[in-house]
Amino acid sequence: MKPEEFYQALAAKGIELSDTQKKQFEIYFHELVETNKVMNLTTIIEEDQVYLKHFYDSLVLDFVDEKLLTEELTLCDVGSGAGFPSIPLKIVNPKLKITIVDSLNKRIKFLDGLVNKLGLDDVTLVHGRAEEVGKNKLYREQFDIVTARAVAALNILTELCLPLSKVDGTFIAMKSEKAPEELEHATYSIQVLGGKVSDQKSFELPNNEGIRNFIFIDKVKNTPGKYPRKPGTPAKKPLVK
Numbered sequence: 001m002k003p004e005e006f007y008q009a010l011a012a013k014g015i016e017l018s019d020t021q022k023k024q025f026e027i028y029f030h031e032l033v034e035t036n037k038v039m040n041l042t043t044i045i046e047e048d049q050v051y052l053k054h055f056y057d058s059l060v061l062d063f064v065d066e067k068l069l070t071e072e073l074t075l076c077d078v079g080s081g082a083g084f085p086s087i088p089l090k091i092v093n094p095k096l097k098i099t100i101v102d103s104l105n106k107r108i109k110f111l112d113g114l115v116n117k118l119g120l121d122d123v124t125l126v127h128g129r130a131e132e133v134g135k136n137k138l139y140r141e142q143f144d145i146v147t148a149r150a151v152a153a154l155n156i157l158t159e160l161c162l163p164l165s166k167v168d169g170t171f172i173a174m175k176s177e178k179a180p181e182e183l184e185h186a187t188y189s190i191q192v193l194g195g196k197v198s199d200q201k202s203f204e205l206p207n208n209e210g211i212r213n214f215i216f217i218d219k220v221k222n223t224p225g226k227y228p229r230k231p232g233t234p235a236k237k238p239l240v241k
């Protein structure tokens with residue numbers, strides 16, 4: 001997907017990028033590829049692949065939840081790595097208030113430089129494990145939307161993400177073809193952590209890149225204080241009945 005095709009694909013979804021926004025994606029691509037020469041950020045570095053598998057793929061969230069396109073929501077992106085999906089979402093809707101949590105400080109430092117170069121405001125970068133950030137009053141149960149792409153299996157991810165969602169907020173998990181299987185294994189943890197599955201949507205990526213599955217988990221009650229457990233425990237002992 002060349003930049004021009006990216007603009008057209010978004011326009012077909014009703015998202016017309018301004019020249020400033022096109023330039024921001026261009027700078028993002030450039031920074032990603034240049035920094036990747038000295039720091040491991042991504043294995044995807046070809047321009048058409050970055051535009052499809054990172055930029056467009058992140059923005060599929062806008063197609064499945066249109067509120068993200070227009071509203072002034074608070075969004076927490078857990079395990080954002082080089083900024084996906086939250087930075088593309090923020091470029092498209094500058095009104096979003098983004099908080100990024102990642103346990104790798106070099107990625108947070110890359111994002112700090114990137115956010116300055118892109119001239120984005122209302123972006124908070126938090127270096128830490130989601131298990132600890134989810135206990136911190138500044139962040140616990142504070143967000144309208146929590147999201148994560150390519151971070152962990154759903155039964156682990158729920159413990160990293162649901163504590164950050166406010167009651168009446170939503171955790172949107174971006175998943176591949178394995179979503180139904182992952183959901184089956186996460187049913188108990190979702191319920192224990194105060195969530196309820198409210199919707200599931202699928203989206204076919206262009207160029208036969210496969211299916212993206214989105215699982216919408218509404219926060220219907222507070223997460224019990226003992227969760228999330230210590231760093232590493234959710235992955236070692238996912239919540240099961």
Ligand code: SAM
Nearest residue numbers: 079080081084102103104128129130149150151
């Ligand atoms: N979301 C990005 C994407 O889709 O390209 C990055 C995915 S990368 C495979 C996973 C990221 O999650 C890494 O940057 C890693 O440091 C971060 N991560 C993994 N476990 C984490 C945790 N418990 N708390 C915070 N960040 C975590």
